[in-house]
Amino acid sequence: MKLEKAYKQVKLDITETLAHRKTQKLKRLVFGQNVKDGLIAKLVILALLTVIAFLYVKPILYMISTSLKSVADMIDPVVGLIPRELNFNNYKDAWKGLNYPEGFVDTMTIALFGSILQVFTCALTGYALARLKFPGKNLFFFLILLAFLIPPQLTIVPLYMIYSELGWINTPFVFLVPALFGQGLRGALFIVIFRQFFLSQPKALEEAAKIDGASVFRLFFRIMMPLAGGACLVVFLFSFVWYWNMSYEAALFLSKDFTPLSLRLSSMQMELLGNKAINFSAGMGQDPVTEGPKMAGAFLIIFPPLLIYLIAQRWFTEGIERTGLVE
Known part of the structure; x- marks a missing residue:
């Protein structure tokens, strides 16, 4: 009887120990040994970075999307970021107007x-x-x-x-x-x-x-x-x-x-289209005739420094760390 009780007690202690270890392991996985190491903290950080990245990328996406839209797509409220057809004439007009x-x-x-x-x-x-x-x-x-x-x-x-x-x-x-x-x-x-x-x-x-x-x-x-x-x-x-x-x-x-x-x-809008621009949506601050060429021109302007940064981003990040700007 005593051996049986001792065996049951040892078995119970082992079960409790294993359960405690599993609980601690789960806590470390979810909450982490430090606050920033846990799964919840990582998910929160990932969500914040995703929102911030979207806020930065959204204007560029809007610029590229609008630069590829035709006048019909600009007027149609149903068309969102993705145009019905790609219109590269805006880039030709922007190249000429600029x-x-x-x-x-x-x-x-x-x-x-x-x-x-x-x-x-x-x-x-x-x-x-x-x-x-x-x-x-x-x-x-x-x-x-x-x-x-x-x-x-x-x-x-x-x-x-x-x-x-x-x-x-x-x-x-x-x-x-x-x-x-x-x-x-x-x-x-x-x-x-x-x-x-x-x-x-x-x-x-x-x-x-x-x-x-x-x-x-x-x-x-x-x-x-x-x-x-x-x-x-x-x-x-x-x-x-x-x-x-x-x-x-x-x-x-x-x-x-x-x-x-x-x-x-x-000054590209009036130089490019003269008096042809018809303000269909003055209240929105957009002209469907000129909005596409303007966005195409804006993208042509930002493209060279953007390309330079994409090429040199690794060395740029290392330089930021070495100069102490992140401290």
Whole structure:
């Protein structure tokens, strides 16, 4: 009897232990050992990321869908995102209305050369603020931060007067010359990015190079710049996209002989169709005659920087992590 009771007790203890282990395993699976490791947390995060991704992708889907619709599909309320038939005439009209080859060259001239100049000058300035010792360094850094915080609308009038006296209006010099001196679009932000990156590098590299007799410029170009490849890529892509998409500054300084794509899009409707545009849905802010070409033109404009980012996204993400922007 005692052996039988002991056997039943041992069997009961084993059953309870196994049940407890299964319960704990199920809890770890659902809730996780930490809050973020559980199945519920992962499902919530996945749902949030899906919603955020949809909010970002939806305008692009609408743009592509509308650019492929005919006028009949635009008027028909039954047609949703998927058109009845693909209409590529909108892209032909947009290509013609934007004068895309000329606009592409004008925009690329500003975006490419302005970005390259900003990478070089902002890296040099950021290195000087991070590593070199000179009088007034903190004051210079404060002024750079102040330039970053001041809204550009406050400096537009004096800049326009200066550029007008120099004869730079309607030329790319209004963007390329400031970029040469580290004062292009968001130049102060890029200086801060490079400064933070160079501050994170070990001083032993510089000390070893100085022992070998390297000058400051040789140290910068032979050692520091190769290490700053990720930061350079981040700054280049940010600068390129901002130069490519700028419209406020371009509308003030460029309007006649040198016109980027962002300005051509705003005037494409009347240039392309003249008085043919009939506003069937003025209350909705859409014209079915011109909405397709406008969306096609918008997609043609965003496609080059989008393609560049798709190619360089892995290095861009690594550069973001190394520069400390995610901290």
